[in-house]
Amino acid sequence: MYHSDTICAIATSMNSSGIGIIRVSGEESISIVDSIFRGKDRLCNCQSHTIQYGHIYDGNQLVDEVLVLIMKSPRSYTTEDVIEIHCHGGILVLKKVLSLLVKKGARIAEPGEFTKRAFLNGRIDLSEAESIMDLISSSSELAMKNSVKQLSGSLNKIIVDLREKILYETAYIESALDDPEHYDLSDYPDSLKVKVEDMIFIVDDLINSFNSGHILKEGINTLILGKPNAGKSSLLNTLSRRERAIVTDIPGTTRDTLEEQITINGVSLNIIDTAGIRETDDVVEKIGVDKALDSIDDADLILFVIDSSRPLDDNDEFIISKILDKKVIILLNKSDLSSVINEEDICKKYDKSVISFSSVSLDGLKTLEATITDMFFSGQVKSDDTLYITNSRQAGCLSNAKTSLLNVLNSIENMMPEDFFSIDLMDAYNFLGEITGETIEDDLANKIFAEFCMGK
Amino acid sequence: MSHVNESYDVVVIGAGHAGCEAALASARMGLNTICFTVSMDSVALMPCNPNIGGSSKGHLVRELDALGGQMGINIDHTFIQSKMLNSSKGPAVHSLRAQADKSAYSLRMRKTMQDTDNLTLRQAEVTELLIENNKVVGVKTLSGATYNCKAAVICTGTYLRARCLYGDVIEHTGPNGLKAANHLTQSLLDNNVEMNRFKTGTPARIDSRSIDYSKMEIQLGDNPVIPFSFSTDPKDVQIEQVPCYLTYTNEQTHEIIRANLDRSPMYSGVIEGTGPRYCPSIEDKVVRFSDKDRHQLFVEPEGLNTNEMYIGGMSSSMPEDVQYAMYRTVPGLENCKIVRNAYAIEYDCINATQLKASLEFKNIDGLFAAGQFNGSSGYEEAAAQGLVAGINAALKLLNKEPMILDRSNSYIGVLIDDLVTKETKEPYRMMTSRAEYRLLLRQDNADIRLSKIGFEVGLLPKERYDHVVEKERLIEEEVSRIKQINIGARKEVQELLESYGSIPLSNGIKLVDLIRRPELDYDKLAPLDPERPELSDEVREEVNIYIKYEGYLTRQAKQVAQFKKLESKVLPQDINYEDVSSLRIEAAQKLSKLRPANIGQASRISGVSPADISVLLVYLETYKSKKNS
The missing domain is CATH 3.30.1360.120 (Probable tRNA modification gtpase trme; domain 1)
Known part of the structure; x- marks a missing residue:
């Protein structure tokens, strides 16, 4: 087998x-x-x-x-x-x-x-072999893309730096083993202990971020769309129940996308607030608008916010034309003000769920939450679980890396000989490499030669 | 045109450390063997450092000895100082290193060769390989003589198109002014062998009488000495040893080097070959490690019948006048007289990925290669390969399966797998970090790991193998006996523990748990174990290691089991990788070029991803079933 x-x-x-x-x-x-x-x-x-x-x-x-x-x-x-x-x-x-x-x-x-x-x-059956090979290679590629996509630049850097530190210590130990008359390891275990404790601290931090979901962008990708000042940011704040977005009545306040993880009745949502979509000449605002439009493809669910105190305009129509084939909930916002838009008309016109809503009076909030949960449990919307799988694999690698580092500490405490440390250090190094998708290419030998002066 | 035409089973080209082992193995396995050397006075020559062994290299010698090779026995008879390196570290990295009496080493090896049945040693330069239908059928020498053979082993070391350089002096010779072999490269190229050019170097030798040793630290050998060969009686190696010395370069040395860099052929671009990073010249050290204000130098005797001292750590290709100036800045060498200049040497070698793990060329039947010719460096690396190539040449002619050592049973396996799988860009040196299962691959248990193989291929004598079988039995018995023993918190126990600074017992404890305490070991606890049988040093050592590190050893044994699964998935040599559509292009190209023997080897090729391996596994199933139907 x-x-x-x-x-x-x-x-x-x-x-x-x-x-x-x-x-x-x-x-x-x-x-x-x-x-x-x-x-x-x-x-x-x-x-x-x-x-x-x-x-x-x-x-x-x-x-x-x-x-x-x-x-x-x-x-x-x-x-x-x-x-x-x-x-x-x-x-x-x-x-x-x-x-x-x-x-x-x-x-x-x-x-x-x-x-x-x-x-x-x-x-x-052997006749399936071809398709299985294709499945393996295409899904591995996808997983790797996801993995890299998900790692933000800063997270990637933390892991790369950590690996660099681990490699350096291993190379030091190995140089001393290869050239014992040149490199001395007395007192080294004590200093390594401090360094490994620091490393574990960093890994713990990473594990916590993974667990708390600040890095895991899992859940239903939910995009808030609408023209400027329709109340998108207020909606995000209402849903997340805290002031995440800066809300003003100046149109175009949100120029970049904002993201928030929330859970409604056990359903996890990754909510993305976007810049208001309109024709604009402002370069910075234009970037935000393009970004918002780009996000539509990846969205599992769209909350389209309409300002019900104003008539539908070209911007609203433009947005609708972009999201016809997506799962959409239309929110007729500002129901606390006098409405100029008829809920039934919108319903008929777009064949989407429509909810009358107010971020001020919280009218419609319960209905919105119930609609989202229904859609989820009835399978109308679902999250992309490849992300989750990638994440759990990465979290698994982190936890393995931590175990290996703990083994190093354990070996130090048990006064094991130094050559045992580098075995677990290299394990930790390789586990972390799986997260960033690095492959092993004689890194250690190269590091030894680069950092330590060896030989006759 | 010469009329000479002789026939042999095996031709070995070169009588360095690889060639000697290859020729001895083949002859001892009953094959009629001839070994060519460019000079009868340079058999088993040590043209660089005067030692055998060292970190991880000592492992290679032990393994070679366990298989029935000669190097370990030869150094046990000719060493003048010996040390076990890393003895304060874990057992996996203990490594023997001996200072050799170079000429004694060389002479004794020549005598051994000449005393061996079926073996002819012949001074002649081989200039051409005779190959018919991709099969080696003989060799031709410079005189035009032909020697028919069924297999040949190339062990040309650093002699192929060799040139030695220092300053602007270029000599077209091999090491020590010996004749270079200038013709064989062309014959190899004609047979589509891919060639590389590597470089290495050696320091000056200095007249001992001109050295002031009072300014250096003395370095003595171990007492007692542990022999290299498992067959050597330890009593026979307790000789009077010769000291070595330690001194250092300084800022003044470095200043002279920096001021003259433009006169070094390395830096002026005259040298084309790729040098090793682990064994840099002093010029390289000063340039690459400019933050270091001094470098260690080991002053080592070259033998008892010469006053030459080897200046380890200061190889160079600087001009002669600069060499004098820089050596004379070193404490103790202020008035030194140089006997032989330091120099760099360039030579032709091959890209060893053209070889199988048996060290036979993939595309030329019966042609084997070993040693520095394969892109390695070091006497021990060469000897180990020579032994494997010699054994496999013989096995081939005996119609037997080749002996393939792998990464899980030996450093030799790691060495060969690295050489034939990874494209080596510089001379390859063994290091313990290259062996992923090194806790299992210790120098102390090389006999247990490899004697069976050596015996089965027909090289290791039966009595040596029987001895190992008995040793293993004793170890096993003792380990299982020890595991049954419990120790109570008696007064004598507490006293013994306290005498070693170990925490006294509050309850009873297993004896194995006491042995595992860092401050204790198997021998120290003997007084608490009155039933203990009388056992030899070597058995007690294994028992102690096995018990003390059992957790780690078990872990690596599990990894090895996993490794073996992939190694046992053989990849048929006629797979057309370009046809496997799901492989990434890079992977398909690399696999086509290297044609790995099994899935395990494929997984170690750079550019082949885990997903490619999964694809290959699936492909392999369909391939097998197509073949069967």
Whole structure:
């Protein structure tokens, strides 16, 4: 059989509530799930092709009530031991369970990996090979693009700098091992300890940012569009319930896009406020307008804000023409002022959901929230889950990197010889490299030669 | 036109460290072998540093010895000082290094060659390879004589189109003024072999009588000395040793070098070859590490029958007058007399990605290559390759599978895999950091790792193999015995612990947990273990290492298991990678050029991504089934 490490993924699409299934495959799948599952029997003692009722726990904390389906090797899709966990608690719970599995030693599956394993283990007809190869190469490319796209410049720099530091320390140790009469390691463990603690601090920071979602732009990409001064920024503030956008009554105040992560009834939204769209000669404003139009493609849902106190104009019509084929909720804003626009007319004209709304009186807010949740749970809108997968993989790499760095500390404390440090340091270096998509190309040897004067 | 025409099974071209091992291995495996050298006085010559071993190179010698090679035995008989490097660090990086009596080393190796059955040593320059239908059938020498053969091993070291340089002096010779081999390159090019040109260098040798050692630090050897060869009785190597000395360059030295850089052929652009970054000339050090105000120099004897001292750390291609000036700035060398100038040497070598892991050319049947000719540097790297090439030439003629060492069983495997997989841009030196499973690849267990292989290919004598089998059995028994033992918090236990500064026990504890404490080890705890059998030093050492580092060793063993899975996926040599549409273009091109032997090797080629490997795995399945149907 090909791989022996254990992979996991959310098998159902990430939009509906009801039941979500997580699939785990590999030699250790049963023992890994056993370590977070509490049921009548341990899964390793259960028969193949049975369903077990029980609960998933994170330590002593209950996560979800689940059904677990066991398929032992070779009678499974991949021919490896496969476990399916049927969860009930929605997306957040699915993610929680998935991250628990990763913590216990499973790895997030690569794109197409279940299929690849099934194929390599003879489960899928050979005629499918061509399409499987295409799937692997195209989805890997997509994942890599996503991965790079998601890493902001500053985050990328943090990781690159951190790797550089790790490489330097490793190169120092290795130089001393290769040329012991030239480079001395006495007192080095103490100074390395301080440096590694700093590194762990940085990695922890990164892990926290990933977890809190400030970097994870996951959720439904929701774009707020409208002409200037229609009340887009007020809407963002209302939804996020804090002053994120600067709101004035001067048209064109928002010149760049602003983003905010919010959760409505358990549904996670990534809301993007944009510059008001209008014909303009102002260079700076024009950039904002173009950016807003560019964002339409990536949006899962559009909140089109119309100022109901003013008649529809060319700008409104222009916007509508750009979003006809998207999921849209039209908000007739400023319902607290006297309206000149008829809700029914708009409904008929555009065949979109229309809600009368006021950021001042909060009229329509409940309806808006309910409409969004409905659309999500009925599957009309869904988020792009490749992003989530990329993110969890990256978060997994960070946590692995942290474990390796902790191993270094542990080795220092146990007074292990210095050559043991560099083994874990290089592991950390490689895990971080997976996030930025670097491949290993004799970095260490190059670093040793570049930084340390060796030889006869 | 010469009438001479002889026939041999194996021809070895060159009698340096690679050539000697190749010829000895082939002859000892029963093949009729001839080994050519440009000079009978330069067999196993050490034209540069006077030592064998050193960090990671010591591992290579141990491994070579475990397989049945000669270098370890030869140095055990001819060393004049020995040290175990890194002995305060982990067992994986302990490495033996011995100072050699160069001429004794060379003479003893020549004698060994001449005493070996089936082996002919012949002074002649090989000028041409005779190749028919992509198969080597013989070689021709400068005189026009032909030697028919079924396999040939090229071990030309630094002699191919060699030229030595210092200042504006250029001599078209090999090292030490020996004759260069100027013809073979053309024959290789004619057979579509891709050639590189590399460069290396050596420092001056200085008359010992002109050195003031009182201004230097003395460096002594170890006591007791540990031998290189597993077959050497440690009692036989407790000799009187010769000291080395340590001194330093200074600002004045660096000033002279900077002022004369334009006179160095390296910097004036006369030298075309690529030099090694790990073994820079003193000019390079001063330029590249300009923040350093001094560099270490090791002053080492070249042997007992010469007064020449090797100035390690100060190789150079500066003109003679600058050499005098700069050496004389060094404390202790103020009045030094140079016996031989420092010089740089350029030579032809190949891009070793043209070879299989057996060191046979992919495109020329029966032609093998080893040593500096393959783009490596160092005596030990050369010898290790020579041994592998010699063994595989012999195995081929015996109709047996080649011996392939891999990254998980030896440094030799790492060395060869790197050479044949990565395109080496400079002379390749072994380093412990290149071995990803180095905790398993220790110099102390080279015999356990490789003796079986050496015995099975027919090189390592049976009694040596039997000894290792017995050693392994004793280790296993002792480890499982030790694991059963619990230690109570008795008074004698507490006293022993306190005597080593170890925290006393509050409860009973397993003996293995005590052994794992950094301040304790297997031997120190012997008084608490009255049942312990009498065991040899080598067995006790393995038991201690195994118990102390068990967690790490297990972890690496798991990684090795994973590695082996990919190595065992063989890639058929007739795959047309351009046809695999889902491979990225760069990957397809690299794979077509290198034709890796298996998926594991493919994954180490730069420019081949993990996704490409997945694609290849899937392709491989369909390929197999097409072949079967």
